[in-house]
Amino acid sequence: MKYSEYSKEQLLEEKKKLESQYNRIKAKGLKLDMSRGKPGTDQLAVSNGLLDAITSKDWDNNAGDHSLEYLNYGLLTGIKECKRIFADLLKVQTDNVIVCGNSSLNLMFDYITQCMMTGSDGIPWKDQGKIKFLCPCPGYDRHFAIAEYYGMELIPVRLTGHGPDMDQVEALIKDPSVKGMFCVPKYSNPTGETYSPETVERIAAMTPAAPDFRIIWDNAYIIHDLTEKCDELVNIFDVLKKYGNEDMVIEFSSTSKISFPGAGVAVIAASDRNIEIIKKRLSVQTIGYDKVNQYRHVKFYKDVDGIKRHMKLHRKILAPKFKAVIDEFENGLGEYGVAEWTKPNGGYFISLNVMPGTAKRVYTLCKDGGVTLTQVGATFPYGIDPEDKNIRIAPSYPPVDELLAATRLLCICVRLAAVEKLLGE
Amino acid sequence: MKYSEYSKEQLLEEKKKLESQYNRIKAKGLKLDMSRGKPGTDQLAVSNGLLDAITSKDWDNNAGDHSLEYLNYGLLTGIKECKRIFADLLKVQTDNVIVCGNSSLNLMFDYITQCMMTGSDGIPWKDQGKIKFLCPCPGYDRHFAIAEYYGMELIPVRLTGHGPDMDQVEALIKDPSVKGMFCVPKYSNPTGETYSPETVERIAAMTPAAPDFRIIWDNAYIIHDLTEKCDELVNIFDVLKKYGNEDMVIEFSSTSKISFPGAGVAVIAASDRNIEIIKKRLSVQTIGYDKVNQYRHVKFYKDVDGIKRHMKLHRKILAPKFKAVIDEFENGLGEYGVAEWTKPNGGYFISLNVMPGTAKRVYTLCKDGGVTLTQVGATFPYGIDPEDKNIRIAPSYPPVDELLAATRLLCICVRLAAVEKLLGE
Numbered sequence: 001m002k003y004s005e006y007s008k009e010q011l012l013e014e015k016k017k018l019e020s021q022y023n024r025i026k027a028k029g030l031k032l033d034m035s036r037g038k039p040g041t042d043q044l045a046v047s048n049g050l051l052d053a054i055t056s057k058d059w060d061n062n063a064g065d066h067s068l069e070y071l072n073y074g075l076l077t078g079i080k081e082c083k084r085i086f087a088d089l090l091k092v093q094t095d096n097v098i099v100c101g102n103s104s105l106n107l108m109f110d111y112i113t114q115c116m117m118t119g120s121d122g123i124p125w126k127d128q129g130k131i132k133f134l135c136p137c138p139g140y141d142r143h144f145a146i147a148e149y150y151g152m153e154l155i156p157v158r159l160t161g162h163g164p165d166m167d168q169v170e171a172l173i174k175d176p177s178v179k180g181m182f183c184v185p186k187y188s189n190p191t192g193e194t195y196s197p198e199t200v201e202r203i204a205a206m207t208p209a210a211p212d213f214r215i216i217w218d219n220a221y222i223i224h225d226l227t228e229k230c231d232e233l234v235n236i237f238d239v240l241k242k243y244g245n246e247d248m249v250i251e252f253s254s255t256s257k258i259s260f261p262g263a264g265v266a267v268i269a270a271s272d273r274n275i276e277i278i279k280k281r282l283s284v285q286t287i288g289y290d291k292v293n294q295y296r297h298v299k300f301y302k303d304v305d306g307i308k309r310h311m312k313l314h315r316k317i318l319a320p321k322f323k324a325v326i327d328e329f330e331n332g333l334g335e336y337g338v339a340e341w342t343k344p345n346g347g348y349f350i351s352l353n354v355m356p357g358t359a360k361r362v363y364t365l366c367k368d369g370g371v372t373l374t375q376v377g378a379t380f381p382y383g384i385d386p387e388d389k390n391i392r393i394a395p396s397y398p399p400v401d402e403l404l405a406a407t408r409l410l411c412i413c414v415r416l417a418a419v420e421k422l423l424g425e
Numbered sequence: 426m427k428y429s430e431y432s433k434e435q436l437l438e439e440k441k442k443l444e445s446q447y448n449r450i451k452a453k454g455l456k457l458d459m460s461r462g463k464p465g466t467d468q469l470a471v472s473n474g475l476l477d478a479i480t481s482k483d484w485d486n487n488a489g490d491h492s493l494e495y496l497n498y499g500l501l502t503g504i505k506e507c508k509r510i511f512a513d514l515l516k517v518q519t520d521n522v523i524v525c526g527n528s529s530l531n532l533m534f535d536y537i538t539q540c541m542m543t544g545s546d547g548i549p550w551k552d553q554g555k556i557k558f559l560c561p562c563p564g565y566d567r568h569f570a571i572a573e574y575y576g577m578e579l580i581p582v583r584l585t586g587h588g589p590d591m592d593q594v595e596a597l598i599k600d601p602s603v604k605g606m607f608c609v610p611k612y613s614n615p616t617g618e619t620y621s622p623e624t625v626e627r628i629a630a631m632t633p634a635a636p637d638f639r640i641i642w643d644n645a646y647i648i649h650d651l652t653e654k655c656d657e658l659v660n661i662f663d664v665l666k667k668y669g670n671e672d673m674v675i676e677f678s679s680t681s682k683i684s685f686p687g688a689g690v691a692v693i694a695a696s697d698r699n700i701e702i703i704k705k706r707l708s709v710q711t712i713g714y715d716k717v718n719q720y721r722h723v724k725f726y727k728d729v730d731g732i733k734r735h736m737k738l739h740r741k742i743l744a745p746k747f748k749a750v751i752d753e754f755e756n757g758l759g760e761y762g763v764a765e766w767t768k769p770n771g772g773y774f775i776s777l778n779v780m781p782g783t784a785k786r787v788y789t790l791c792k793d794g795g796v797t798l799t800q801v802g803a804t805f806p807y808g809i810d811p812e813d814k815n816i817r818i819a820p821s822y823p824p825v826d827e828l829l830a831a832t833r834l835l836c837i838c839v840r841l842a843a844v845e846k847l848l849g850e
Contacts, residue, residue, distance in 0.1 A: 036498070044496045048481040051717075056473035071469045073461070073686040101526050106711040113538060117551070117575070126542070126551060142709075149709045150542070261498040263717035284567075284574045286531040290715065292476075292688035 002337030003418055011419050018416040022369060025409050030370030032406040037189070037348035038397045039257055039314075040321075046313045047259045053299040054292065070291040076282060078267075082294040086267045088304040089222065090251060091235045097269050098278065101289045104254035104266035108216055109146050111250055111268070114281050115179070116150055120212040121247065121277060125179055134172060134181035136164040138351060138379030138390045140189045143182040143216065147381075154381030157181070159191055163199030173208035180214040186233040187221035190351040190379055190392035192344025194231035204239035206248065217251040223311050224257060225346040226319050237269070246271035255297060257348065258307060258314075265297050321395040325350055325407050332411030338418035341393075350393040351379075352410075358417035359388045365413035371406045427762030428843055436844050443841040447794060450834050455795030457831040462614070462773035463822045464682055464739075465746075471738045472684045478725040479717065495716045501707060503692075507719040511692045513729040514647065515676060516660045522694050523703065526714045529679035529691040533641055534571050536675055536693070539706050540604070541575055545637040546672065546702060550604055559597060559606035561589040563776060563804030563815045565614045568607040568641065572806075579806030582606070584616055588624030598633035605639040611658040612646035615776040615804055615817035617769025619656035629664035631673065642676040648736050649682060650771040651744050662694070671696035680722060682773065683732060683739075690722050746820040750775055750832050757836030763843035766818075775818040776804075777835075783842035784813045790838035796831045 006014065059068060070079055077083070078099025087094040100107055116125045125131050133147040136157045147154050155172060158165040163185070172178055183203070185195040195203070203215065217236060225231075240246045249271075255264035268278065301307045326343055329352070333339045342351045354362055363376040374392040377383040393410075395403055431439065484493060495504060502508070503524025512519040525532055541550045550556050558572040561582045572579050580597060583590040588610070597603055608628070610620040620628070628640065642661060650656075665671045674696075680689035693703065726732045751768055754777070758764045767776045779787055788801040799817040802808040818835075820828055 038498050041493055044484070044493060047496075048484055051479055051481045051483070054476055056476045058476070059469070059473055068466055068469060071472075071685045071687055073463050073681075075687075102715045103711045103713075109710040113542065117538065117541060142712075145709050149706075256498075260496045260717060262496055262500075262713055263715045281574070284570050285534040286528045287567075288528075288687055290527045290688045290718065292685060293715065293718065 001335065003415075003422055004337055006422070008423070011423055015416065015419045015423065018412055018419060022365070022409075022412050022416060025412070026369045028370070030405060030409065032370060032398060032402050033372040034394050034398065034403070034406050034410075035372045035374045036397065037257075037394045039261055040317065040397050040399070042317050043314055043396070044260065046310070046317075050259050050296060050300045054296045070295050073287045075291055076286070076288050077279065078289065079291050079294050079298070081298040082265065085298065085301065085304055085307070086253070086269070089307065090219070090253060090267070090269045092237055092269045096272065096275055097267060098275065098282070099289065099294055100266050100268065102254075102256070102262065102264055102266060102293070104218070104220065104252040104256065105142055107252055107266055107268055108143070108218065110285075111216070111278070112146050112150065114278070115212075115214060118281065120179075120214045121273065122212045125212075128177070128179075130177060132175065132178045134164075134169060134178060135381045136181070136183065136188070137381065138190055138385075138392065139182060140184060140218070141378040141383075143218070144381050147182075152179075156381050156386075159188065159193060161191070161193050163193065163195035163203075166199060166202040170202070170206065173206060173210070173213065176209035178208065179210050179212065180216060182216045182218065184218045184220060185236070186219060186231060187224060187344055187347025189220070189347065190349035190390075192342045192347045192349060192351065194233050194345075197234045200234040200236050201239055204236055204245055205243045206245070208248075213248060215249045217249045219251055219253045220257070221347040222253055223308060224314070224348070225311065226315055226322055227345045229345060231345050247273050250274060258310065259297060259300070263293065265294055318396060321400055321403055322350065324400050324403050325393060325395045328404060328407040328411060332408060333414060336415055336418070339414050348394060348396055350395060352391040352393050352414075353389045354391060354414050355418040355421055356387045356389045358414075358421050359385060359391055361417040361420065362391060362410070362413045365416060366410055369409050369413065371409050373410070426760065428840075428847055429762055431847070433848070436848050440841065440844045440848065443837055443844060447790065447834070447837050447841060450837070451794045453795070455830060455834065457795060457823060457827050458797040459819050459823065459828070459831050459835075460797045460799045461822065462682075462819045464686055465742065465822050465824070467742050468739055468821070469685060471735070471742075475684050475721060475725045479721045495720050498712045500716055501711070501713050502704065503714065504716050504719045504723070506723040507690065510723065510726065510729055510732070511678070511694070514732065515644070515678060515692070515694045517662055517694045521697065521700055522692060523700065523707070524714065524719055525691050525693065527679075527681070527687065527689055527691060527718070529643070529645065529677040529681065530567055532677055532691055532693055533568070533643065535710075536641070536703070537571050537575065539703070540637075540639060543706065545604075545639045546698065547637045550637075553602070553604075555602060557600065557603045559589075559594060559603060560806045561606070561608065561613075562806065563615055563810075563817065564607060565609060565643070566803040566808075568643070569806050572607075577604075581806050581811075584613065584618060586616070586618050588618065588620035588628075591624060591627040595627070595631065598631060598635070598638065601634035603633065604635050604637065605641060607641045607643065609643045609645060610661070611644060611656060612649060612769055612772025614645070614772065615774035615815075617767045617772045617774060617776065619658050619770075622659045625659040625661050626664055629661055629670055630668045631670070633673075638673060640674045642674045644676055644678045645682070646772040647678050648733060649739070649773070650736065651740055651747055652770045654770060656770050672698050675699060683735065684722060684725070688718065690719055743821060746825055746828055747775065749825050749828050750818060750820045753829060753832040753836060757833060758839060761840055761843070764839050773819060773821055775820060777816040777818050777839075778814045779816060779839045780843040780846055781812045781814045783839070783846050784810060784816055786842040786845065787816060787835070787838045790841060791835055794834050794838065796834050798835070
């Protein structure tokens with residue numbers, strides 16, 4: 001029965017019951033964490049071979065198609081074999097790819113910094129007064145943090161389940177001070193949705209008032225499938241061509257959640273014009289990224305099929321974790337009508353919407369009970385969830401048993417907070 | 426006999442002789458390069474073991490004092506063992522060290538970018554009108570390129586053989602639009618000079634009109650000795666304390682010329698206050714640098730003594746190369762009074778001053794003869810050597826026989842250009 005149909009007496013009784021369950025679990029002194037989208041130890045283990053992919057013998061023999069120059073300075077845009085793999089993965093030309101260091105977040109930060117200081121292709125953003133950025137949300141807190149760091153106004157945009165609300169976007173971009181938009185087009189963080197072909201088409205066809213408008217196309221979960229029936233994302237560069245809009249999108253990706261989060265390889269893909277502009281800064285910023293680590297990835301994965309095979313090993317580890325949480329939600333929350341959650345086909349998160357006005361309370365109850373959740377509000381600009389209802393669940397890191405224990409407590413907290421709310425407390 | 430004492434007839438005869446020598450060498454079709462301070466292949470070989478320093482076994486066993494977290498996200502300021510080594514090397518506290526990615530140039534670029542966008546500790550530099558930066562020269566072209574990229578005015582400062590001309594510096598910093606200075610305090614690029622204790626003292630005691638003045642203390646050649654009698658650089662942070670000036674200096678270093686130029690580890694050292702300010706940006710810019718590569722360096726070198734031992738292997742390779750060039754200069758140029766050159770105790774360069782007004786001509790003659798030199802002027806702001814006399818020689822990369830062939834040609838070109846000049850051509 002739904003809580004909304006409970007009488008006051010029933011609610012009071014339910015509250016008592018939940019408090020007693022909550023206190024019993026709290027007494028166990030749990031220390032569980034579902035807050036960050038970190039690969040689990042078991043996932044790291046399947047990349048262990050990467051550490052053996054290159055040895056001194058690779059250069060003692062100096063054989064093969066690689067070269068000693070990988071150890072030395074130079075090759076600003078990355079080694080050719082690694083560019084090939086990412087070009088295949090992103091379905092672009094190798095000349096439109098720059099393979100960089102270990103962090104795509106760093107690349108996005110640098111790109112936006114470049115736009116601020118020297119412009120995306122024209123007047124520096126810093127010289128254009130107050131500028132605004134569109135933030136489909138719930139979204140990725142670290143995207144929002146970059147725009148906030150540079151004093152931009154963050155404008156929330158509704159997500160529809162198949163990408164941003166394009167009516168809203170098309171209205172907002174009539175304002176020339178709106179300079180860009182963050183997108184996680186596949187298995188979006190945290191909703192898990194993938195932009196539909198229609199959404200991608202409408203994005204590619206956009207005619208923003210700002211001629212220097214840029215979309216940060218963060219394809220972080222490009223092959224991070226959890227199910228057989230994985231989502232397909234249209235290659236936006238193919239569609240952009242139709243509209244002569246290729247300069248509007250800068251794509252980012254990385255192996256942070258393929259190989260090692262701390263020691264992967266990150267990549268930029270962009271139009272010829274944007275690559276030229278980015279290289280201009282890059283040639284002042286550095287002599288080159290870590291080519292040895294790029295080559296290590298080439299030797300380990302061989303090609304894009306190697307990466308795809310590798311991701312099936314991740315799926316085997318991750319799918320049961322997501323299933324455990326979702327099953328527990330069905331069991332622990334299903335009948336009470338106080339929460340909704342996503343069942344993503346990939347990515348790293350489950351997005352849980354609790355009764356409006358109770359997310360913060362749920363966070364605190366969980367924290368006091370020994371379970372750390374992502375800071376409530378983090379998925380919204382300025383850290384403020386206007387409805388106080390979204391909680392981002394990251395099932396990847398804890399082992400299944402811990403995940404179950406944490407989710408059980410979470411369900412109790414969600415119910416308890418809802419009951420309190422209904423009782424007007 | 427010095428060319429200045431030659432009669433016109435003697436000069437004409439000498440010219441003929443030199444042209445004939447030049448053409449003979451040119452006919453050989455040499456393809457030699459003394460342009461960039463790249464470690465040689467033989468130097469890379471002594472770091473080959475670094476590639477074996479970490480294997481999958483390190484994490485299969487999960488033994489020792491390291492942790493699986495090195496493979497995952499986190500640890501923004503670097504792993505503790507690596508911070509320890511750099512703290513020992515730079516003689517600062519571990520809390521004053523941030524260990525980063527593979528490029529100290531990137532760190533300097535980022536730091537100056539931060540100063541531009543959000544200030545060094547106050548008003549963003551971008552909001553302070555035209556700003557200026559002091560450039561001791563001849564200096565490092567890539568330093569100057571950063572300041573130029575951001576539209577600063579580059580002010581040349583004379584180098585004395587023991588650091589910048591401090592009378593000149595002390596006068597210039599009375600201008601509040603002068604925001605900083607580039608320094609390569611040990612084995613300066615390209616003059617090879619090390620700042621004397623008196624110079625370091627005067628730098629540390631400076632009272633710039635700009636309260637947000639910052640010195641980029643690029644300690645790139647900190648233990649890159651070529652001789653038994655190596656130069657000693659006073660630790661500027663010790664001296665800064667005396668004057669309450671610790672926030673004025675940001676130190677940078679890296680293993681680019683210790684391990685692999687493309688795959689080393691770079692580091693920032695700074696005061697508590699500056700570390701706080703840098704971390705604030707860093708926490709928005711990235712989740713963390715490549716900790717696996719940091720750990721690889723820790724396992725390979727063990728400690729700062731391990732690095733020092735390693736650098737003796739480099740010295741064995743580099744010292745004969747420097748000696749070959751310097752001996753050849755003595756033999757090929759000594760008696761003519763048309764050039765001076767440094768005999769550095771460390772670093773990567775020999776600074777050659779030819780007859781004023783002839784450096785560009787020497788460059789062209791060498792190029793046509795098959796020897797690539799560093800672009801003449803590169804060692805000065807805006808690429809303009811006011812006296813057209815400085816040539817940066819980088820002996821590290823070519824094998825000794827190539828180096829000798831290149832230097833022989835260079836000597837002939839220096840003499841030929843001087844003779845042409847004296848003949849008023």
